[in-house]
Amino acid sequence: MLPDRISYREFRNRYRLSKDSVRFVISLVEDRLVSHAGHHNDISPAMQVLVTLRFYAKGCYQTELGDLHGISLPSVSRIVAKVSDAIATLLPRFVVYPARMEALKMEFYNIDHFPGVVGCIDCTHIAIKNLSQE
Structure with missing residues (x-):
């Protein structure tokens, strides 16, 4: 309860x-x-x-x-x-891995030479800038 x-x-x-x-x-x-x-x-x-x-x-x-x-x-x-x-x-x-892992890796590699990638998540990236030393 x-x-x-x-x-x-x-x-x-x-x-x-x-x-x-x-x-x-x-x-x-x-x-x-x-x-x-x-x-x-x-x-x-x-x-x-x-x-x-x-x-x-x-x-x-x-x-x-x-x-x-x-x-x-x-x-x-x-x-x-x-x-x-x-x-x-x-x-x-609840977690299902792709059956064709090697094919997915090759497809991502062919896009822009990303080795070992089988998927990606959409998100927003925020640039973090270093504080100046002054």
Whole structure:
């Protein structure tokens, strides 16, 4: 369950994703995060995903994450590793590499002799000028 008391903007600021996107991630990995130990204090898959996304989004210390979510440091460490592993298993589903890598490399090389390139991303470049020494 996601924290409903947090506004859309604040949620996105904390986790870098919308609530709907987080719900989607949870639905993809929750089966791998459910504890079968049956302890009364098991941490829900949703909370595990939130803790991990907060770690990714803010790069904060795991101690701070534990304090923020009321979870011990060792548990935070295990959660981040477990959720990261679960997300990594989704790689083949969402990241598809081109089948004709060598042909793509050759096409980019033929454009302007760029070796080893198989793709590019459109973006804006901003010139950064050196400050003068004077």
